[in-house]
Structures are given as structure tokens and as C-alpha cells.
Amino acid sequence: MFLQLGYYPTESSGHNSEYNPWFRKRPDLIEKYCTHGTGWNPGEYAYILNEYLERENTWEDQFKKILDSETVDLKRGEEYAANIFNAVFGDHTPYEFNGNLLNTKLVDNLPYGACVEVPVLASRSGIRPFYVGSLPDHLAILVNTSSMCEELAINACLEGDPVKVYHSILFDPLTQSVLSMAEIKEMTDEMFLQNKDFLGYFKNI
16 A cells, blocks of 8 residues: 555554455455465454454453562553653653544544544643644545545434445445445345344434
8 A cells, every 4th residue: 555555554454454445355365465464463354353252261361360460560561541641640741642533624634523643742731633734635535435434324323324324334445345235235234133132222224
């Protein structure tokens, strides 16, 4: 993606291939782009689910090992939270990071209110995001497509409208690269029926 689009994709693992139509639509492409050399997620179906199921059998032993330990490693990890809290509430050492915030005109050509990742400064004044401007046109197409699908899905849940769920899946880049409209409708209906006991807030299924 870097070579073809000219910008570095921050999600560089096989996980990235879930958000676009180019890599997962054929077995040979999955083998070429996802299976080897992608680090954390090789593009395997239900990869993270299998990771969680594995931990289901081991988490108690790991937790007991921590409790039985005589010492606790208090070395700060790589997560942002401690540094952010320290900047705002602690000794007020300013901390710069990339944060996920509502798009309040921070990125001009992405939907207002969508979640965007932008440069942020944490300090005694609080959390201050920086104005980014516009994405390059070809990247705006890529990001807007996913963002609008997410907005449709959110509004579908808020309004209890199953048709909007279908539309959000219909325009999902990966889904539409593999399935026909009728197949997407059938898949959506099947997912609703499987989960209907948990979806009482929808007007009809």
C-alpha cells in the first residue's frame, strides 16, 4: 500500500487487509499478501477469536503467577495512559502522542464527528488536538468509505433500522469485492436471525 499509494499505512499487519478490497478476495492473494510476513495478524479467519479462546484456558494460571510473585515490575510500558495522566494531573510534563478524537473540523475531508487519529498535546491545560487539514484525495476516498460505513452502522443501531445495517455491509470494501448484493442481503439476514435475542432495540428483523 505504501508503494502504490505513496503514504505509510499505520496499520501494517494483515489486519489492514480487512478494510480494503485488494487483498482478501481470492485465496492466491491471501497467500501472497496476508499469510506470510505480516507480523501480528496473518489474515487468518477469526484469528483474534482463536487468540482469546487460547487465553480462556490460561489466564487463571497467569493471574495466579502474578499474585504469587514477591515483586511487581513497575517499569512504565508503552501504553499512552500513564503519560497522559501525568501531563494533565501529575507533574505536568507535556506529552505529545497520536490520539483518537471526534473530528471537530480537525480533518477537513472526513465526516464531522467521525473518529480520527490526529496529533495531540496533553498538558496541564488538558487535551489539545492539532488541526490536520485535508487528506490527499486518493486517501480521503479510502478512509471516507470505511468511515461512512461505520456511520451507517451506528445510526442503524441508534434508530433500530436493520436496513441501514444491510447498507453499511453492502458498501463495506472487502464485502462488496467478494459478494453480490443478493449474497450480502442473505448474509445480513442470517446474522440478524442468529442474534435476534440480543437485538430487541431493532424495530423489526
